Each structure stands twice: as C-alpha cells, then as structure tokens.
Amino acid sequence: MDGETAPEGYVVEKCGESEANEEEQTTIPENVDPLQIFRMPKRMTLPEKQKNSDETIEKNLRFWKETLENQRITKVLAPMVDQSELAFRMFTRKYGAQLTFTPMIHAHLFVNDGTYRRNSLALVKADRPLVVQFCANKVDTFLAACRLVEDVCDGVDLNLGCPQMVAKRGRYGSWLQDEVDLICEMVSAVRDYCRLPISCKIRVRDDRQQTVEYAKRLVDAGATMLTVHGRTRDMKGAETGLADWSRIRDVVEAVGSRVPVMANGNIQFPGDVERCMQATGAVAIMSAEGLLYNPLIFDDANAHVDTWKIAAEYLEYAKKFNAGTSAIRAHVFRICHHSLLEYEDLRMRVSLEHRIEDFENIVEELAKRAKSDAEAGKNREVEARTLFENIRNGILMNAIEVSKQPHWISKPYFRLKEVAKESIVGEGEKTFREKQKEKLAQTAKEMGVSMKQARKRERRQLSGARILEAKKIKFPPCARCGQPAGQGCANSKCKKCCRYQSKHELLDCKPHRYLFASQPPAVSAEN
Numbered sequence: 001m002d003g004e005t006a007p008e009g010y011v012v013e014k015c016g017e018s019e020a021n022e023e024e025q026t027t028i029p030e031n032v033d034p035l036q037i038f039r040m041p042k043r044m045t046l047p048e049k050q051k052n053s054d055e056t057i058e059k060n061l062r063f064w065k066e067t068l069e070n071q072r073i074t075k076v077l078a079p080m081v082d083q084s085e086l087a088f089r090m091f092t093r094k095y096g097a098q099l100t101f102t103p104m105i106h107a108h109l110f111v112n113d114g115t116y117r118r119n120s121l122a123l124v125k126a127d128r129p130l131v132v133q134f135c136a137n138k139v140d141t142f143l144a145a146c147r148l149v150e151d152v153c154d155g156v157d158l159n160l161g162c163p164q165m166v167a168k169r170g171r172y173g174s175w176l177q178d179e180v181d182l183i184c185e186m187v188s189a190v191r192d193y194c195r196l197p198i199s200c201k202i203r204v205r206d207d208r209q210q211t212v213e214y215a216k217r218l219v220d221a222g223a224t225m226l227t228v229h230g231r232t233r234d235m236k237g238a239e240t241g242l243a244d245w246s247r248i249r250d251v252v253e254a255v256g257s258r259v260p261v262m263a264n265g266n267i268q269f270p271g272d273v274e275r276c277m278q279a280t281g282a283v284a285i286m287s288a289e290g291l292l293y294n295p296l297i298f299d300d301a302n303a304h305v306d307t308w309k310i311a312a313e314y315l316e317y318a319k320k321f322n323a324g325t326s327a328i329r330a331h332v333f334r335i336c337h338h339s340l341l342e343y344e345d346l347r348m349r350v351s352l353e354h355r356i357e358d359f360e361n362i363v364e365e366l367a368k369r370a371k372s373d374a375e376a377g378k379n380r381e382v383e384a385r386t387l388f389e390n391i392r393n394g395i396l397m398n399a400i401e402v403s404k405q406p407h408w409i410s411k412p413y414f415r416l417k418e419v420a421k422e423s424i425v426g427e428g429e430k431t432f433r434e435k436q437k438e439k440l441a442q443t444a445k446e447m448g449v450s451m452k453q454a455r456k457r458e459r460r461q462l463s464g465a466r467i468l469e470a471k472k473i474k475f476p477p478c479a480r481c482g483q484p485a486g487q488g489c490a491n492s493k494c495k496k497c498c499r500y501q502s503k504h505e506l507l508d509c510k511p512h513r514y515l516f517a518s519q520p521p522a523v524s525a526e527n
C-alpha cells in the first residue's frame with residue numbers, strides 16, 4: 001500500500017481476507033417480502049474458489065435458453081448506468097419487461113470498495129429474473145465480482161459495448177474488443193468457477209465476418225447468452241444513427257443454435273419488438289432509449305399515454321424503491337422530454353430541483369398545463385393516435401412527422417439534425433420563436449415598458465437562473481464519497497478518491513494531474 005491511507009469509507013480488503021460480519025446477510029432469505037429492498041453488505045467474504053462440475057457447466061449453458069423459452073421472455077430492459085435502477089426496473093416490469101439488467105457496475109470497485117458495493121446495487125425478490133452487469137479487464141477481479149452476487153441474481157453479464165471515452169481510458173466496454181483473448185479468459189473463468197451463467201453484451205464490429213468470429217469465440221469461451229447491439233463502436237453521440245438488424249441476424253445464424261441471442265437497438269414503437277425478432281431471428285429483444293422516453297412501449301394496450309401520467313407513476317416507484325436524485329431527474333427529463341421542450345420554465349426546474357416532492361410538484365404543474373393543451377387540441381390527438389396505430393401496424397415511420405405530434409402524448413425521441421428541429425411544428429401551430437415574441441409583447445404590455453426593455457429584463461432573469469444552475473453543475477458530487485468532484489475529473493471523483501482510483505487502476509486524470517497510465521510508477525504498488 002506504500003503507506004498511503006485510503007480515503008475515508010474506502011474499505012480496502014482483498015476478497016477472502018475480510019472478517020465475516022454476522023449482522024449483514026449475504027443472501028436474500030427465502031421468506032422475505034418480495035418488495036423488501038436488499039443491499040449488498042459492506043463486508044463480504046469469499047470462500048476459496050471451487051471448480052464447477054461438468055454438470056453445473058452444462059446446466060448453466062442451458063439456463064438462459066430454457067428460461068427464455070419456459071417463461072416466454074421476449075422483452076428485456078437494457079443495462080443503463082444510473083437509469084436501470086431498481087425503481088425503473090420494477091416500473092418497466094409492470095408494463096411488460098420480463099427480464100431486467102442492472103446498470104453496469106465496475107468490478108474492481110465492487111470487489112475492493114465496500115461503500116461502492118453497497119451503493120451500486122439495490123435488489124428486491126420480485127425483480128427476477130435479473131442479470132447483474134459488470135465491466136472489468138482483469139480475470140480475477142471479474143470472477144470475484146461475479147461470485148459476490150451468486151446468491152442475489154440469475155446471471156452475470158460482461159459489458160463489451162460501452163463506447164465512451166471513460167471506457168477507453170479505463171480499458172473496458174467496447175474498447176476491450178481488440179483483446180479477445182483476455183475477454184475469453186474472463187468468460188471462461190466465470191464459466192468454470194462461478195455458479196451463475198455468464199453472458200456478454202457486444203456491439204457489431206466494422207466487418208461482418210469479424211463480428212461473427214467474435215461471437216463464436218465468446219460462445220466457445222463459455223458465454224451462455226449474447227446480446228448484440230446493432231451499432232458499431234463509432235456509432236455514438238451525434239453519429240448514433242440506426243442499428244443494423246441484418247448484422248444481428250449474422251450472429252443469430254452463426255451461434256443462435258448454441259445459445260440465445262438477444263437483439264438490441266432501435267426499438268421505439270410497439271410493434272418493433274415483433275419486427276425486430278422477425279428481421280434478426282433473435283429470441284428476445286432488449287431496449288434502452290426507447291423505454292427511457294416511453295416506458296410503456298412493451299405494453300401494446302397502453303403504449304401512448306400522457307407523459308405526465310407516466311412521470312407521476314414513475315415517481316411513485318422512485319419513492320417506493322428509494323431511487324437517487326440523479327436517476328429521478330434523468331427519468332423525468334426523458335419521460336417528459338417533448339413536454340419540457342414546450343415549457344422551458346418547468347424544464348429549468350427539473351434541472352435545479354433535488355427532492356422527490358419537488359419533482360412531484362413539477363409533474364403536477366405539467367399535468368395542469370398538458371390537460372388544458374389536450375382539451376384545446378383534441379383533433380390533433382385523434383390524428384396522432386391514428387398515426388401511431390398505423391406505425392404499430394407497419395407503415396414506414398417518418399421521424400419528423402412523429403416528432404410533430406402533440407407534446408403531451410408519449411413518443412420516441414429522435415436525434416434530428418438542428419435544421420430539422422425548426423420544422424417540428426404542428427400544422428397551424430406557431431414556431432417557438434413566434435411564441436417567444438408574443439410572450440415578450442405580453443410582458444411589455446403588463447409592465448408598461450418597451451419590447452426592448454422587456455427583452456433586456458428577460459435576459460437578466462435567464463442569466464440569473466443560468467448562473468445558479470452553473471454553480472450547481474460546476475462541482476457535481478464525487479461519484480463515490482459525495483464531496484464536490486474535481487472539475488473535469490476523468491473519474492468524476494474528488495481529488496482524494498481520484499488519486500486512489502487512478503493509482504490502483506493505473507489511470508490518467510489530466511485535471512487532477514495523475515498520470516498513472518502514461519507514466520506508471522517504477523515499482524507498482526501491491527493490489
């Protein structure tokens with residue numbers, strides 16, 4: 001340890017070396033209330049690893065195939081950092097999700113940091129079958145993390161899809177796909193020494209043949225299920241584009257007879273599930289963004305509900321299952337996306353508020369306005385419902401046309417080019433700019449000032465709110481201890497936590513001037 005002290009609360013212990021703590025359970029008791037929340041203990045011990053019998057390996061290999069078949073599972077909630085939290089998992093289950101994934105968890109921190117472990121997972125018995133997803137780049141660490149959750153879920157998954165820069169720096173997610181030998185070693189270790197079936201979530205590669213070879217190697221190594229996201233690593237941010245279902249089909253044809261393949265990407269409307277299964281041959285489909293913007297897309301009967309109704313019900317789940325503020329805020333933003341574009345003041349409030357009651361108040365206010373908008377726009381609503389019904393039945397969808405539909409009806413979000421945004425105005429509706437001008441004229445009249453003065457006044461108010469917002473954004477909390485994080489920190493941590501993580505995972509953080517990746521210390525520290 002180099003005599004370095006760990007940041008407070010950072011429980012440093014190698015698995016298997018800590019004392020057992022009798023007060024904390026490591027398994028969910030049989031007779032517990034199915035909705036009682038369970039968290040991973042801060043202290044855990046791992047017994048010596050034991051090799052699985054051939055029988056266990058065989059059983060695990062069949063597990064997902066049999067489970068998906070027997071329970072007729074076709075609709076799956078994707079792993080999403082900060083967004084497939086317990087509350088959202090339970091909420092989407094109510095509307096049709098049959099299998100859920102936890103957000104990606106850092107295996108290294110999960111194994112070595114009791115506080116992180118405790119905070120990274122909340123579980124209830126009713127949320128099953130459940131897959132816990134990890135990112136990792138070391139065989140032993142990944143295996144230890146998987147063994148720690150043996151008693152609380154149905155399977156473990158290795159994230160091989162994350163395309164972000166933090167993943168590149170940390171050498172995980174899709175950035176590991178160039179080290180297939182290492183990936184296979186990790187997968188085989190879990191197959192051989194963990195009681196849970198191991199699955200992998202991958203992106204398609206640049207080349208078709210390469211994708212198929214990659215998938216085969218993973219299955220050979222012991223993957224018992226694959227999720228294939230039909231976008232390549234470069235398709236992210238503004239370049240996201242559409243997932244290519246035919247690339248998923250390649251994988252299904254290559255390994256689908258050996259393990260179940262789930263298709264991921266572009267599920268936006270009811271009806272897409274069936275279309276995607278047909279196009280890919282996949283046994284189930286997984287959705288992420290589609291469910292964030294409309295958590296009801298899996299429910300044919302309910303699909304296009306008022307945004308505020310969905311948000312209000314999600315908030316009930318958030319309360320019941322103790323969701324964190326950042327998860328709640330992000331969900332409200334997405335569920336009410338189209339309505340909040342209409343109501344800038346409410347949008348601002350969502351970005352500033354913290355308590356669940358505040359979010360409830362915002363949604364209540366939105367409900368009032370949306371109801372009166374809906375009352376005034378009955379015809380538009382009828383037209384929208386006809387359009388959505390046609391899309392469900394298979395007419396070709398036009399993103400701009402869909403985006404033009406009334407804000408209060410839940411619908412998907414499209415990354416449209418800036419130019420296209422101007423044209424997203426319903427027939428006979430005013431553009432945003434026209435509306436702003438009218439509002440300004442109104443203010444000017446009420447205050448008895450000129451338009452110019454009213455505009456100045458508005459700008460002052462807006463910048464006041466922005467400064468307030470900027471202050472909060474400037475120092476977001478450290479991802480593990482809650483102290484203010486360093487500005488631009490590569491690990492989203494405070495200085496102390498960043499140093500600790502950077503040193504132990506050999507990372508760089510330029511803002512904090514830690515260069516453990518590019519200039520590793522001559523004698524590396526233990527552990």
Ligand SMILES: Cc1cc2nc3c(=O)[nH]c(=O)nc-3n(C[C@H](O)[C@H](O)[C@H](O)COP(=O)(O)O)c2cc1C
Binds near residue numbers: 080290
């Ligand atoms: C907010 C957000 C968080 C995500 N977090 C994860 C994650 O933790 N692990 C993972 O494998 N994929 C993650 N993804 C990717 C999704 O699981 C999914 O593969 C991707 O969004 C494509 O599916 P979609 O077209 O249904 O959105 C995330 C996506 C979003 C939008």
Ligand SMILES: [Zn+2]
Binds near residue numbers: 479496
């Ligand atoms: Zn910290």
Ligand SMILES: [Zn+2]
Binds near residue numbers: 489495512
């Ligand atoms: Zn840092």
